[in-house]
Structure formats: C-alpha cells, structure tokens
Amino acid sequence: MNRKTLxxxxxGTALLAGVPLLTGNPYYLHMVGxxxxxxxLLFGLDIVVGYTGQVSLGHxxxxxxxxYTAGVLFLKLGAxxxxxxxxxxxxxxxxxxxxxxPALRVTGPYxxxxxxxxGTIIQILINEMDFxxxxxxxxxISKPSIAGIQLDEHAFYWLLLSLMVFSLVVVDRVLKxxxxxxxxxxxxxxxxxxxxxxxxxxxxxxxxxxxAGFAGLAGCLYSYSEQYISPxxxxxxLTVLFLLAVIMGGRKSRLGSLLGAAIIVILPKLLDDxxxxxxVATVLAVGMALGAGVAIGRKLSTPRQMALPVVGTIALxxxxxxxxxxxxxxxxxxxxxILFVVYYLQDGIVGFVRGLWLRKATRLSGTPIADMAAxxxxxxxxxxxxxxxxxxxxxxxxGLLMQFGGLKAINQVDLNVKxxxxxxxxxxxxxxxxxxxxxxxxxxxxxxxxxxxxGQGIVGRTSSDIxxxxxxxxxxxxxxxGEMTALQNVQVGLHHTxxxxxxxxxxKTPRYRREEAASVARGKSLIDFVGLTDLINDEARxxxxxxxxxxxxxxxxxxxxxxxxxxxxxAGLTAPDIKELIGIIRKIRDHxxxxxxxxxxxxxxxxxxxxLSVLDFGQKIxxxxxxxxxxxxxxxxxxxxxxxx
Amino acid sequence: xxxxVAPLVFQVDxxxxxxxxxxxxxxxxxxYAVIAFGYQLTFQTSDTLNFGQGxxxxxxxxxxxxxxxxxxxxxxxxxxxxVFGLLQGAVVERIGVAPAIKxxxxxxxxxxxxxxxxxxxNVAENIWGRDDLKFPSPLPEAPIxxxxxxxxxxxxxxxxxxxVMMLAVEFFNRKTIYGKAxxxxxxxxxxxxxxxxxxxxxxTFSYALSSATAGFAGALIxxxxxTGATMGSVLGLKAFAVAIIGGLNSGLGIxxxxxxxxxxxxxxxxxxxTGYKDVPGLVLLLLVLALKPSGLFGKTAIKKV
Numbered sequence: 001m002n003r004k005t006l007x008x009x010x011x012g013t014a015l016l017a018g019v020p021l022l023t024g025n026p027y028y029l030h031m032v033g034x035x036x037x038x039x040x041l042l043f044g045l046d047i048v049v050g051y052t053g054q055v056s057l058g059h060x061x062x063x064x065x066x067x068y069t070a071g072v073l074f075l076k077l078g079a080x081x082x083x084x085x086x087x088x089x090x091x092x093x094x095x096x097x098x099x100x101x102p103a104l105r106v107t108g109p110y111x112x113x114x115x116x117x118x119g120t121i122i123q124i125l126i127n128e129m130d131f132x133x134x135x136x137x138x139x140x141i142s143k144p145s146i147a148g149i150q151l152d153e154h155a156f157y158w159l160l161l162s163l164m165v166f167s168l169v170v171v172d173r174v175l176k177x178x179x180x181x182x183x184x185x186x187x188x189x190x191x192x193x194x195x196x197x198x199x200x201x202x203x204x205x206x207x208x209x210x211x212a213g214f215a216g217l218a219g220c221l222y223s224y225s226e227q228y229i230s231p232x233x234x235x236x237x238l239t240v241l242f243l244l245a246v247i248m249g250g251r252k253s254r255l256g257s258l259l260g261a262a263i264i265v266i267l268p269k270l271l272d273d274x275x276x277x278x279x280v281a282t283v284l285a286v287g288m289a290l291g292a293g294v295a296i297g298r299k300l301s302t303p304r305q306m307a308l309p310v311v312g313t314i315a316l317x318x319x320x321x322x323x324x325x326x327x328x329x330x331x332x333x334x335x336x337x338i339l340f341v342v343y344y345l346q347d348g349i350v351g352f353v354r355g356l357w358l359r360k361a362t363r364l365s366g367t368p369i370a371d372m373a374a375x376x377x378x379x380x381x382x383x384x385x386x387x388x389x390x391x392x393x394x395x396x397x398x399g400l401l402m403q404f405g406g407l408k409a410i411n412q413v414d415l416n417v418k419x420x421x422x423x424x425x426x427x428x429x430x431x432x433x434x435x436x437x438x439x440x441x442x443x444x445x446x447x448x449x450x451x452x453x454x455g456q457g458i459v460g461r462t463s464s465d466i467x468x469x470x471x472x473x474x475x476x477x478x479x480x481x482g483e484m485t486a487l488q489n490v491q492v493g494l495h496h497t498x499x500x501x502x503x504x505x506x507x508k509t510p511r512y513r514r515e516e517a518a519s520v521a522r523g524k525s526l527i528d529f530v531g532l533t534d535l536i537n538d539e540a541r542x543x544x545x546x547x548x549x550x551x552x553x554x555x556x557x558x559x560x561x562x563x564x565x566x567x568x569x570x571a572g573l574t575a576p577d578i579k580e581l582i583g584i585i586r587k588i589r590d591h592x593x594x595x596x597x598x599x600x601x602x603x604x605x606x607x608x609x610x611x612l613s614v615l616d617f618g619q620k621i622x623x624x625x626x627x628x629x630x631x632x633x634x635x636x637x638x639x640x641x642x643x644x645x
Numbered sequence: 646x647x648x649x650v651a652p653l654v655f656q657v658d659x660x661x662x663x664x665x666x667x668x669x670x671x672x673x674x675x676x677y678a679v680i681a682f683g684y685q686l687t688f689q690t691s692d693t694l695n696f697g698q699g700x701x702x703x704x705x706x707x708x709x710x711x712x713x714x715x716x717x718x719x720x721x722x723x724x725x726x727x728v729f730g731l732l733q734g735a736v737v738e739r740i741g742v743a744p745a746i747k748x749x750x751x752x753x754x755x756x757x758x759x760x761x762x763x764x765x766x767n768v769a770e771n772i773w774g775r776d777d778l779k780f781p782s783p784l785p786e787a788p789i790x791x792x793x794x795x796x797x798x799x800x801x802x803x804x805x806x807x808x809v810m811m812l813a814v815e816f817f818n819r820k821t822i823y824g825k826a827x828x829x830x831x832x833x834x835x836x837x838x839x840x841x842x843x844x845x846x847x848x849t850f851s852y853a854l855s856s857a858t859a860g861f862a863g864a865l866i867x868x869x870x871x872t873g874a875t876m877g878s879v880l881g882l883k884a885f886a887v888a889i890i891g892g893l894n895s896g897l898g899i900x901x902x903x904x905x906x907x908x909x910x911x912x913x914x915x916x917x918x919t920g921y922k923d924v925p926g927l928v929l930l931l932l933v934l935a936l937k938p939s940g941l942f943g944k945t946a947i948k949k950v
Contacts, residue, residue, distance in 0.1 A: 053752075055752060055755050055756070057759075101935055102931045102932075102934045102935035104935070105934060105935060105936075106934050108751050108755070109693070109694050109696075109751070109755055110889070110934055112696070112755050113882070113885050113889075113930065113934075114930070114931060114934050116882060117882060117886070117927040117930045117931055118927075118931065120879065120882060120923065120927055121924060121927050121928070121931075124920065124921065124923060124924060127920065128918065128920040128921060236878060237763070240759060240760075240763060243756065247756070328767075328770070328771050329767065329771065330767075331763050331764070331766070331767035332763070332764045332767040332768060334760075334763065335760040335761065335763040335764035335767065336760070336764065338756055338757065338759070338760035338763075339740070339741070339757050339760050339761070342745070342750075342752075342753050342756045342757050342760070343744055343753070343757070346750075346753075
C-alpha cells in the first residue's frame with residue numbers, strides 16, 4: 001500500500017467513524033451500517049467475480065447461511081458475539097467449499113447455474129427446516145454485548161466499521177499476494193495456471209472458501225443489524241443486486257465494492273421517492289444527450305453507437321412521468337442498470353474514472369523502469385532430483401498412444417530425451433507435436449504407454465503436479481495471464497517458492513514479506529534475462545506478439561524446471577529477435593536445463609538442437625543428430641512429399 | 646381370508662398412487678424437456694443460453710391467459726402465443742446477446758439475459774399482479790382411467806403437444822434449407838459465415854424459436870398449475886438441470902432427463918413435502934455437473950491447447 005492510498009484510507013475511515021456523531025438519526029446510521037455490511041460481502045464476491053472471473057449467483061445463499069448460523073446459535077444456545085462471529089465465518093466457508101465442488105468441473109454459464117441452484121436450495125432449506133430455523137416465521141436477535149456491556153447503536157456501528165476496515169485490509173493483502181495472483185491466473189488461462197504448478201482446482205476452492213467466509217461475516221453482522229431475519233431476504237434478487245454492485249462499482253477494486261454497496265443500499269431508498277426519480281431520470285437523459293452530442297461532435301463516437309443509450313435514457317425519463325408509483329418497478333430499474341453497466345460501463349465506475357485518469361497520466365510520464373538486477377542470477381541451475389547424469393535419459397516415453405475417438409494423434413511413439421541436451425521435435429503440421437507436449441504436461445492422459453521423468457512415472461498425475469516436479473512449458477498459442485503485468489505473470493511461475501499461508505499474508509509476517517520481496521527480485525531478473533525490462537509493468541495482453549512469447553519463456557523458467565518444453569517459440573518473431581532467442585535457449589541449456597523444442601524454423605532447429613526426433617502422422621519416423629536426420633529419406637519424403645506412384 | 650386381502654388392497658393402492666405420480670411426472674417432465682430443448686436450440690447456434698428462459702415460459706402463459714379471458718379459443722390462442730414467443734426471443738437476443746457475442750463477453754450475456762428476465766418478471770407483476778391466477782382448462786377436468794390410475798386429459802395433451810413441438814422444430818432443422826443454415830452455424834460459426842450464411846440472423850432466429858417453444862410450453866402447462874409472474878424462475882432452473890442431464894446436444898437425452906426429473910419431483914412432493922419438491926432437480930443438477938458435466942447422453946468435448 002503506498003502512502004497516498006494509506007492517507008486516503010485513514011481519512012475515509014475517520015469520516016465514516018464520525019457519522020454517528022454527525023447524525024443522531026438512527027435511520028441514516030442503520031443505512032450506512034448496511035452499506036458497511038454489504039461492502040464486506042462484496043469484497044469477498046469480488047474475489048470470485050473480479051479475480052477468478054466466475055459468475056456466482058449463490059452469494060445471497062451464502063449470506064443467508066451466515067445470517068442463520070448467527071440466528072440459530074443465538075436462538076438455541078444464546079451464544080455470545082465472540083462465538084457467533086467465528087462460527088458464522090467457519091460454517092459459511094464450509095458451505096463455500098461445498099459450493100466449489102461442482103464448480104471444479106465447470107465454468108461460465110454452467111457455474112452460474114450451479115451457484116444459482118445452490119442459492120435456491122439454501123433458501124428452500126431455510127424455509128423448510130423450521131425445527132432449526134423457525135421457517136418463514138424468522139428469528140429475532142438482539143444487539144450483541146461485549147464483555148457484558150450491551151452495545152448501543154453507535155457502538156454497534158463502530159464495531160461494523162472496524163470489521164469492515166479489517167476485512168478490507170485482509171482482502172487487499174490477500175489479493176496482492178501470491179494467492180491473489182493465483183486467483184487472477186485462473187481467469188487469465190486455467191491451462192497455463194496448471195502448467196505453472198498453480199492447481200486450478202485447489203485455488204478455485206480456495207477462492208470460494210475465502211469469499212464465502214466474508215459472506216458469512218457479513219451475514220452474521222446483518223442478523224445483528226436487522227435484529228430480525230427471515231428466509232425471503234436471501235432470494236435471487238439479492239444475489240443479482242450483489243453482482244450489480246460489484247460490476248457497477250468496479251471489479252478488482254475495494255473502493256469499487258464500497259461504492260457498489262452504497263449504490264445498492266441508497267438507490268432503492270431514492271427510488272421510493274417518485275419526484276426524486278423523475279428529476280434524476282430527466283437529468284440523466286439531458287446529460288446523456290449532451291454527452292452524446294459532444295462525443296459525436298469530437299468524433300469520439302458515431303451517432304449509431306450513441307443512439308441506443310440516448311433513446312434509452314429519454315424513454316426512461318418519459319416512463320418516469322407516466323408512472324404513478326416507482327416501488328413496484330424497482331426490479332426493472334435494476335435490470336436496466338445491469339444492462340447499462342454490462343455494455344457501457346464494463347470496468348465499473350472506479351475503472352471508468354481510473355481510465356480517464358490514466359490516459360492523462362500516461363501522457364505525462366513514459367519513462368521506462370531502470371535495470372534492476374544482473375540477469376546472470378536469473379535462472380537457477382536445474383536441480384537433479386532423479387540423480388541422472390548428464391547424457392543419461394531424463395525423460396523416457398515408451399509406446400505412447402493418444403487416441404481421440406478413431407484418430408490416433410500419437411501412435412506408439414518412444415521418446416528418449418537426454419539430460420542437458422536441446423532435443424528438437426519436428427514434423428509437418430498435424431503430426432502430433434503439440435499433442436505430445438500436452439501428454440507430457442498432463443493436459444491429456446495418454447490412452448496407453450508410459451512416461452518416466454527423472455525416475456518417476458508421470459502418467460495420470462495432474463498438470464500442476466507434473467509442473468512442480470520439474471517440467472515447465474510454453475504454449476503454441478500464447479497463454480499469458482492477460483490482465484496481469486509482465487512481472488506478475490512471472491511471479492505466478494514463482495508461486496512454488498512461497499510457503500506463506502493465508503494467515504502469513506493477512507498479518508504480513510516477516511516470512512511473507514521476505515518471500516514476496518524475493519519473488520519480485522527474481523521476477524525482475526528473469527524479465528531482464530529475456531530482455532523485457534522496459535515492459536515489466538505493462539499488462540501482458542498489451543505486449544507485442546513476439547514479446548509475449550519471450551515472456552512465456554521467462555514465466556516457465558520461474559518454475560525452476562529441469563525440463564523446459566518450448567512450443568514454437570520463434571513463431572511471430574522478427575529475424576533479430578530469433579537470433580536473440582537462440583542465445584536465450586543456449587543459455588538455458590548452459591544452466592543444465594534440458595530443453596524440448598518444437599519449431600518450424602529449420603535454421604533454428606538445425607542451429608541449436610543436439611538431438612532430433614521427427615514425427616509424421618503421429619508416428620516417429622526418425623531419430624538422431626540434426627545432420628543424420630536431414631539426410632534421412634523418410635524425413636525428406638514427409639516434408640517434401642514422396643514420389644508419386 | 647381377512648388377513649390375506651388387506652395387504653393386497655394396500656398394494657393396489659400403492660401401485661395406483663405410484664402410477665398416478667408417474668403420469669403427472671411424465672407430463673411435468675415433458676414441459677422440462679421442451680424448455681430444455683429451448684436451451685439446446687440457442688446453445689447449438691451460439692454457445693449461449695437464455696437465463697430468462699423461465700420468464701419466457703411465464704410470459705407465454707400470461708399472454709395466453711389474457712387471450713383466453715378475452716374470449717379467444719384455446720386452440721387459436723396457442724399459435725398466437727408462439728408468435729409472441731418468437732418476437733420476445735428475438736428481442737432478448739438483439740438486446741441481450743448479440744452485443745455480448747460481438748464483444749466476446751461471456752459475463753455480458755449471462756448478466757444481460759438475467760437482467761432481461763428480471764425486467765420481464767417485474768413487468769408481468771405490474772401488469773398481471775403478484776397473485777397466482779387460475780387458467781381455465783380447455784379439456785374436461787374429469788380424470789380418465791389409464792391402466793388403473795387416473796390421468797387428466799390435459800396431461801395427455803401436454804405430452805402430445807410437447808412432442809409435436811419438438812418434432813416440428815427438428816423437422817425444420819433437418820429438412821429445410823433454413824434449418825441447414827442453423828445446423829451449419831452450430832457446426833462451425835465462422836465457416837458458416839464464410840459460406841454466406843447470416844449467422845447473426847440465425848442466432849436471433851434460434852432465440853426466437855427457443856422462446857416460442859418456452860411460451861408454448863407455458864400456455865400448455867398453465868391449466869395444470871397456477872399461473873403467475875413467479876412461475877417461471879424455478880422452472881427455468883430445473884429445465885436447465887434437464888438440459889445438463891440430457892446433454893446440451895442430445896435430443897433423446899432431454900426427454901429421458903425430463904421424465905426422470907418430473908417423476909422424481911412428483912414422488913418427492915407426495916412422500917416428503919411439497920416444500921422440498923424443487924430439491925431433487927437442483928441436487929441432480931449439482932451432482933451431474935460435479936460428476937459428468939457433459940451430461941449422461943452428451944459427448945465430452947476435447948479441449949484444445
């Protein structure tokens with residue numbers, strides 16, 4: 001956290017803390033309190049929606065689990081606050097893990113449906129299990145007491161505020177740590193995460209559990225705040241409202257969550273007042289029309305693009321004068337807001353403002369970051385876990401068969417890769433080279449055959465497990481974590497160097513600080529090594545294609561591999577870049593890292609490879625030194641076509 | 646004698662009740678199958694789903710009810726509801742899905758179809774009120790004996806109507822040139838585009854068809870259940886369970902899946918509590934997605950890296 005945000009945070013907290021002193025009105029105090037509670041939930045929801053990029057429609061259900069854990073413990077056992085808060089967090093986190101189980105296998109719309117089903121089941125259970133939850137009657141709860149002193153409204157508000165600030169700090173720290181990077185990597189590219197040793201399964205569950213924990217905390221506080229809970233609160237509309245808050249406030253931003261919470265709490269109250277709504281709608285329509293006029297005038301936008309929002313806002317204003325009561329139309333208004341946010345405000349309010357501000361900022365400064373560390377220390381020499389001498393087989397694949405339906409993409413291939421060599425894998429398009437890579441890294445499980453790496457069989461093990469045992473790779477079609485910076489991408493590769501757990505991160509223990517500092521230094525030197533020093537803080541998706549390939553190599557090296565698989569690293573590179581690449585590959589080998597290289601640029605292949613294997617239609621047709629392979633008749637036939645019969 | 650007879654009577658009773666539960670389960674299941682069929686239609690052309698499918702069904706039922714209350718004959722009403730469904734589906738696609746496909750945002754279409762669903766439901770609440778309404782049955786309400794158990798004529802109509810609707814769409818897809826465009830878009834959207842097929846239009850059309858089948862299903866089922874603004878939401882979700890169980894690309898699957906779920910539900914409702922009747926479908930959905938996401942009848946897609 002830098003100084004500016006720290007100061008802003010302190011001022012903001014102080015202002016919020018002053019609210020009870022400024023207004024004696026319990027209505028407003030309760031409203032701000034609700035905003036704080038929702039903010040806690042949204043911090044958690046943002047982990048799932050903003051960082052791992054999944055749509056969760058189950059958070060109202062989780063919120064309900066938290067509320068009802070508090071309610072039931074209070075009702076049945078008369079439990080005190082210090083028992084109820086951890087219990088609510090724990091129980092809800094467990095439900096989060098349960099929710100994550102089906103979520104392991106599915107993503108996108110399927111996951112959305114799973115979470116929706118989950119939320120619906122929770123609501124049904126709360127309704128039906130009346131022996132525990134009192135069913136539709138609901139549960140009454142009184143304000144908590146601490147050390148025998150009953151909290152009044154002011155004291156409870158301060159309790160809420162301190163828990164909100166606590167949650168904010170914890171979430172912020174977690175998301176800026178290796179855990180947050182792992183969550184974000186899932187969104188960027190699940191396959192690449194697995195191949196960097198960051199298990200998609202594990203971190204998806206992790207994200208859901210952490211997220212659910214915050215939902216539980218929020219739910220428990222909500223029970224105390226409302227002093228009465230009933231099943232109907234935790235419905236589909238609430239879950240959609242939460243999502244609206246996250247995307248409208250701004251994904252991946254704590255400020256955005258706070259803003260979103262304020263919007264969904266205050267807006268319905270505003271909407272209760274029809275005159276107010278008419279004014280707001282009119283101002284919005286006029287503003288939109290003027291804005292569109294300016295945008296078209298300055299040629300920032302075409303009349304066609306602007307037509308829909310302008311007509312929409314004018315229609316909304318007209319609609320507001322036709323209406324007699326607005327409360328009934330609340331949900332439609334929220335629906336329209338979602339549509340608007342999804343198409344015109346994708347980065348939320350915070351993202352939009354940041355975008356405006358950044359555009360100005362980049363105009364002012366553009367100086368590259370200075371060279372930080374010597375690159376000679378960047379690559380760590382390969383460890384020799386299997387005690388395999390240079391020149392012996394590091395990787396032995398026997399009788400590999402990979403069948404997709406009737407197609408044998410790899411057919412009875414043996415592959416022996418000697419330690420410390422650069423082993424080229426060539427063949428015409430569709431000959432099974434990339435399939436081979438995917439089999440070696442556990443993305444596909446071979447139909448038959450065995451693979452022994454450093455003395456251990458790897459068939460059937462998960463991608464992340466194989467990655468951690470020392471096989472790193474790059475991808476033919478670049479699989480970077482697009483929204484993360486170059487440095488963060490490499491840091492995901494360094495995930496295996498972290499031993500810190502959630503608590504270390506939340507408390508910023510010396511261990512975590514040390515590991516984080518080390519990963520930054522190491523990441524920088526790896527980026528220097530591939531020559532991307534100037535682009536270290538650029539988002540990966542904004543890098544030129546060739547540079548993206550180099551960044552993938554840096555990220556793979558961060559895994560400290562014994563074996564590095566490079567899938568067409570020279571594709572899309574310019575001639576000088578290719579020369580540099582050859583140098584990089586050689587340097588990698590000089591550190592004792594074995595390399596398997598798939599490449600179509602024959603000059604690269606013939607220049608750097610010690611050994612070559614040639615595939616054609618899934619079968620290995622030749623093996624040997626580059627010179628031998630070059631004169632092999634079968635190879636020539638495969639590449640240039642045989643004599644017509 | 647006395648002892649021997651009593652258990653026998655009891656057994657017959659159980660069989661009769663079970664059979665009756667199976668009958669109404671099948672009728673309900675066919676409705677799920679039709680909605681699930683609607684999911685398949687859009688999923689095939691564009692890999693997207695209408696999260697407001699249940700609300701399309703509700704709108705079909707509500708519009709049908711209004712027509713019937715204004716003296717329109719039930720059989721005349723059905724085609725009008727189908728036309729209404731076509732329009733509604735096209736609107737959903739144009740507003741909610743097409744822009745999202747353009748910017749390739751999965752989050753976008755999920756959220757916007759949810760948003761449109763909420764809006765439709767809210768509008769329906771404001772037009773038709775929040776209370777459930779009774780839909781007059783076009784057929785006699787006296788049950789018919791079939792294999793010893795009672796079945797409502799309306800239930801038979803539902804099963805029959807659902808099958809006809811699905812067959813009609815299948816026939817269209819397989820036998821007409823327009824249908825071939827739909828199938829081509831399903832197989833490879835980009836290639837279809839290059840062959841001069843207006844894929845955008847095909848996708849809009851698939852949404853129109855999808856909502857039309859849902860609306861049709863709504864008008865069919867309405868006389869058997871209560872009709873109201875909230876009737877769609879859970880139906881849509883459970884039909885998704887059916888679509889998943891059956892596999893998003895298997896026609897037979899959804900009929901089987903629908904019937905399994907329908908029967909599971911009527912029996913749960915009878916033996917456990919009607920409050921729990923939605924639970925089996927939802928649990929089934931969670932289980933299938935956790936264990937075999939491609940569905941019981943679907944094919945697993947190979948992920949390419």
